[in-house]
Amino acid sequence: xxxxxxxxxxxxxxxxxxxxxxxxxxxxxxxxxxxxxxxxxxxxxxxxxxxxxxxxxxxxxxxxxxxxxxxxxxxxxxxxxxxxxxxxxxxxxxxxxxxxxxxxxxxxxxxxxxxxxxxxxxxxxxxxxxxxxxxxxxxxxxxxxxxxxxxxxxxxxxxxxxxxxxxxxxxxxxxxxxxxxxxxxxxxxxxxxxxxxxxxxxxxxxxxxxxxxxxxxxxxxxxxxxxxxxxxxxxxxxxxxxxxxxxxxxxxxxxxxxxxxxxxxxxxx
Amino acid sequence: xxxxxxxxxxxxxxxxxxxxxxxxxxxxxxxxxxxxxxxxxxxxxxxxxxxxxxxxxxxxxxxxxxxxxxxxxxxxxxxxxxxxxxxxxxxxxxxxxxxxxxxxxxxxxxxxxxxxxxxxxxxxxxxxxxxxxxxxxxxxxxxxxxxxxxxxxxxxxxxxxxxxxxxxxxxxxxxxxx
Numbered sequence: 009x010x011x012x013x014x015x016x017x018x019x020x021x022x023x024x025x026x027x028x029x030x031x032x033x034x035x036x037x038x039x040x041x042x043x044x045x046x047x048x049x050x051x052x053x054x055x056x057x058x059x060x061x062x063x064x065x066x067x068x069x070x071x072x073x074x075x076x077x078x079x080x081x082x083x084x085x086x087x088x089x090x091x092x093x094x095x096x097x098x099x100x101x102x103x104x105x106x107x108x109x110x111x112x113x114x115x116x117x118x119x120x121x122x123x124x125x126x127x128x129x130x131x132x133x134x135x136x137x138x139x140x141x142x143x144x145x146x147x148x149x150x151x152x153x154x155x156x157x158x159x160x161x162x163x164x165x166x167x168x169x170x171x172x173x174x175x176x177x178x179x180x181x182x183x184x185x186x187x188x189x190x191x192x193x194x195x196x197x198x199x200x201x202x203x204x205x206x207x208x209x210x211x212x213x214x215x216x217x218x219x220x221x222x223x224x225x226x227x228x229x230x231x232x233x234x235x236x237x238x239x240x241x242x243x244x245x246x247x248x249x250x251x252x253x254x255x256x257x258x259x260x261x262x263x264x265x266x267x268x269x270x271x272x273x274x275x276x277x
Numbered sequence: 278x279x280x281x282x283x284x285x286x287x288x289x290x291x292x293x294x295x296x297x298x299x300x301x302x303x304x305x306x307x308x309x310x311x312x313x314x315x316x317x318x319x320x321x322x323x324x325x326x327x328x329x330x331x332x333x334x335x336x337x338x339x340x341x342x343x344x345x346x347x348x349x350x351x352x353x354x355x356x357x358x359x360x361x362x363x364x365x366x367x368x369x370x371x372x373x374x375x376x377x378x379x380x381x382x383x384x385x386x387x388x389x390x391x392x393x394x395x396x397x398x399x400x401x402x403x404x405x406x407x408x409x410x411x412x413x414x415x416x417x418x419x420x421x422x423x424x425x426x427x428x429x430x431x432x433x434x435x436x437x438x439x440x441x442x443x444x445x446x447x448x449x450x451x452x453x454x455x
Contacts, residue, residue, distance in 0.1 A: 216436065220434065227304075
């Protein structure tokens with residue numbers, strides 16, 4: 009209920025009583041008296057108020073805010089009796105509804121002040137947060153950067169190893185298959201002896217040789233552990249004279265990438 | 278999947294006089310499979326002797342290292358000298374693989390007519406059954422029982438071996454190569 013409502017309900021006499029009562033109960037913030045002596049406070053209308061030493065005024069220290077009962081002595085001298093110190097414990101002691109009401113009033117009536125305070129507090133907090141967290145973050149960032157550099161080095165190393173492995177594999181495949189060939193032939197194979205073949209395809213030193221049961225197809229594949237030896241483009245094939253008629257002096261070879269070797273077919277009889 | 282009757286095919290393409298070669302079973306499997314994916318290759322052969330270092334045992338080990346599944350049966354030929362137990366083993370594995378849906382195409386490398394019922398039964402499971410053997414061994418009944426025929430005569434599967442060393446003279450071809 010507001011004072012206006014009280015006045016409406018109970019008449020103007022209530023207003024006088026209430027104003028008198030209100031006049032005595034004020035919140036004052038005391039500061040150092042530049043002239044020395046006890047702390048001094050100023051009411052909202054500019055009147056100087058001193059602690060009333062006869063009513064516990066000694067409790068008031070400079071820089072404190074108190075809910076005081078103010079009494080006039082003479083025309084312009086006021087003395088404040090401290091009732092409650094308005095500090096953190098006072099606000100903590102309020103009921104939640106009261107605290108909320110205080111906050112709402114501060115927000116409605118002194119928003120600028122509240123905002124300035126809040127900004128200042130936030131700035132201080134940010135500063136302290138930055139001051140505490142920044143070094144740790146910087147250290148972590150350095151660590152991450154070092155780790156990234158290590159990983160880059162490792163990646164480069166692995167790429168190098170991979171390229172080397174691919175190159176080795178390529179060499180091994182080339183050695184095993186008699187070379188990577190773009191063309192599949194036919195290649196000319198000359199029979200230069202009873203069991204000796206000559207051709208440009210016999211570049212590798214060792215070969216595997218297979219013949220079909222009907223003795224009409226020969227398969228030759230270069231392999232490092234092959235039992236047949238080649239030298240100067242000539243390949244010795246043991247038993248060749250037994251399954252290739254002597255009159256056959258020329259053959260055709262075709263490369264088969266699926267089998268990785270050359271197929272030689274006997275000419276039709 | 279390939280089912281190889283080692284003894285039967287070895288007899289069919291055994292080396293001619295004076296020639297030195299051995300069947301390259303791995304290459305045979307590769308030729309038979311062609312561009313298809315080979316899901317497995319069974320080899321059926323008589324069991325090796327008890328001797329730990331018998332050539333046949335080493336031959337089987339060589340096949341196993343090459344990826345074949347080797348099935349062996351003790352050698353107990355019937356009165357005609359035929360080892361029926363191996364043929365039944367081939368039939369059993371073939372039918373089981375078809376029913377267990379382990380294959381799309383079964384390639385049976387054998388000319389044994391005793392396998393005809395098994396081939397027909399396997400074909401009825403919806404699988405393609407191929408028979409691979411030499412042309413002169415393949416009977417008309419086998420040809421009819423199979424969905425497709427491959428002639429191994431045309432595949433270069435006999436590995437040409439170098440001239441024998443002196444210490445190899447007198448040893449069998451399998452002993453030398455195994």
